[in-house]
Amino acid sequence: MSVVPWTEKYAPRRISEIVKNTDAAMKLLKLVREWKPGSKGILLYGPPGTGKTVSVYAVANELGYEVIEMNASDTRNVRSVMRVAGSAAMQSSLFAKKGKIVLIDEIDGLSGKEDRGGLGAIIDVIKSSRFPVVLTANDPWDPRFASLRRYCELIEYKRLTMWDIVKVLRSICQKEGIIADAEILKEIAKNAEGDLRSAINDLQALAEGRKRLTKDMLSILARRDREKNVFEVLRMLFSAKTAKTATFALSTADVDYEMLMYWINENIPHHMEDVVELAKAYDALSRADVFLGRIKREQNWKLLPYALELMSAGVALARDKSKFRFVKYNFPTWLKEMKATKGKRDLQKSIGEKIKKRCHTSVVRAINEFLPFIRVIFKNNPEMGAKLAKWFRFNEEEIAFIVGTDKTSKEIIKLLK
Ligand SMILES: Nc1ncnc2c1ncn2[C@@H]1O[C@H](COP(=O)(O)OP(=O)(O)O)[C@@H](O)[C@H]1O
Ligand SMILES: [Mg+2]
Structure with a gap:
């Protein structure tokens, strides 16, 4: 069923x-x-x-x-x-x-x-x-x-209030024979930020296999932001029974197809246990990847429908024995790693921008040729470092990034003040 x-x-x-x-x-x-x-x-x-x-x-x-x-x-x-x-x-x-x-x-x-x-x-x-x-x-x-x-x-159409949402959730619980603490319904409603669809989806995910929802389950409710949309797309995609619904799921996504591909890739094993299913799903996905690569290289957008069909219908219809379950989706591992270094890349760029303004050079030159010298000065001569930091208008985070050690950066920041 x-x-x-x-x-x-x-x-x-x-x-x-x-x-x-x-x-x-x-x-x-x-x-x-x-x-x-x-x-x-x-x-x-x-x-x-x-x-x-x-x-x-x-x-x-x-x-x-x-x-x-x-x-x-x-x-x-x-x-x-x-x-x-x-x-x-x-x-x-x-x-x-x-x-x-x-x-x-x-x-x-x-x-x-x-x-x-x-x-x-x-x-x-x-x-x-x-x-x-x-x-x-x-x-x-x-x-x-x-x-x-x-x-x-x-x-x-107006955003629903938390209480509007709680009311709907409560009535659903009643019809489903679920006993739920008021706190948990309130929390789901609050998380939804006026979006009843996401509140109902949360409730269903949380109630999967349970008849009692207690407030200590609050921690399960992951924070929903941009990922919310991806979760819904994945849910729709993996539960699709027809090629049409699966491809339709993709069209409702507000992240790009490449990103979705990482998400699908990461989460296929959640929905398929059978090796044949897995093989089929990954085969479809890898072919979609080949298409996407070609599309990008040759700017041949005519191929896009094939890529999309493979990554949606191709993947979804590979599921045959495994039952659809509501699961918690994983963030793609690869993206997580990219994200971890993103802060560093952003900081470097903002430092580069500031050097660029003062020294009339490009950001790339600023980072490659100016920054190393600035770093040496910062490390060896905090007073001079503080003066430079003031002139460049580096903020505390940037100073810490440049000198690398907590002690010296604190010293420079103190001098700066
Ligand atoms: N005002 C509402 N009253 C009752 N149910 C709603 C309401 N808004 C949303 N829902 C629930 O959320 C689901 C998605 O609503 P939908 O109409 O697709 O939202 P929208 O088109 O505004 O994004 C519906 O199927 C329904 O279950
Ligand atoms: Mg709608």
């Missing part, structure tokens, strides 16, 4: 079930119902996990409409937008009696130089559509959306 994500299982099906943003959803319902050709598009905006996507489905459900969804990350060029949204939007099928909503989700996902083409195409779709076009975005005030905004009615 597969694990149904609770975000799906407990997603609101009706407008009245939407927490906090019921009014926004009501407004959407009204605009969709009153929409006629030539009307504006509808842009739902607000932080992630506040109910934008689910309200489109709830509204469609209430009206008996069909949702035709496309992911904005797929709208890489005009042609693909026209092919997918364009055709769906402009042709009313001969047989379908139902109304339709064209949903272009997460337009923030549009990136790179294709932006303009993609956004222009979206505007064309809005203008020519025979069905209401609904867009969602986290930040509609991004300057690149300026012209798009003129073709849209805007509806704001």
Whole structure:
């Protein structure tokens, strides 16, 4: 049996079930119902996990409409937008009696130089559509959306408060027969920073195999920041049953494909125990790597879909015997090591920048040719070092980095003061 994500299982099906943003959803319902050709598009905006996507489905459900969804990350060029949204939007099928909503989700996902083409195409779709076009975005005030905004009615979705979230979590626990301490639910809610989706996912991960959640489990709740998104992508990818869902998972990522590849690489063994599965998964991943390498070398972006398919569908569908489990994902080892030296590289660079300003040289020369001498002076003559540090405007961290020893750096810093 597969694990149904609770975000799906407990997603609101009706407008009245939407927490906090019921009014926004009501407004959407009204605009969709009153929409006629030539009307504006509808842009739902607000932080992630506040109910934008689910309200489109709830509204469609209430009206008996069909949702035709496309992911904005797929709208890489005009042609693909026209092919997918364009055709769906402009042709009313001969047989379908139902109304339709064209949903272009997460337009923030549009990136790179294709932006303009993609956004222009979206505007064309809005203008020519025979069905209401609904867009969602986290930040509609991004300057690149300026012209798009003129073709849209805007509806704001508000961040959920900690208490809104606790309420939802409590009701899920009740339905799942889980007894949970108030503290732990509060902590999950706090961590989520207004994002109900991530709160529900956390709850499900924490409740895996347990019927009782106590406050001493707080430590399991890892801090969620940027990695949050990666975790969700991995979860969706590894639980995918079809190639389509797996590739779709990738398109929701807000880190680049190379980075994702490290994450997938690191976490395959979490989901697959069988050697055949493992071999298949790593084979697909290594082929994706070959493609990505070629794409980068030759700037041959036409190959990208193959690479993406291999690293998503190729990996996900390798799992056949092993059951999907919610697991805690590991940070890629290789990246961890890079990160560890990043502080050092950053410091060196900021020192280089400061020398560059004073000595009118390049950062590279500053680091290679000036810094060694400065280091000698700092080490042997703290008074002179302090004067130099003042002139260069080095901060304490930089001084410590230059001299290397705690004692001398403290002396220089004292003299500096
Ligand atoms: N306002 C809300 N009311 C009820 N459930 C919500 C709400 N917002 C998010 N959720 C839950 O989180 C999941 C993701 O919500 P979604 O609509 O995709 O967020 P968004 O599109 O704003 O990022 C939903 O499936 C649902 O389980
Ligand atoms: Mg959404």
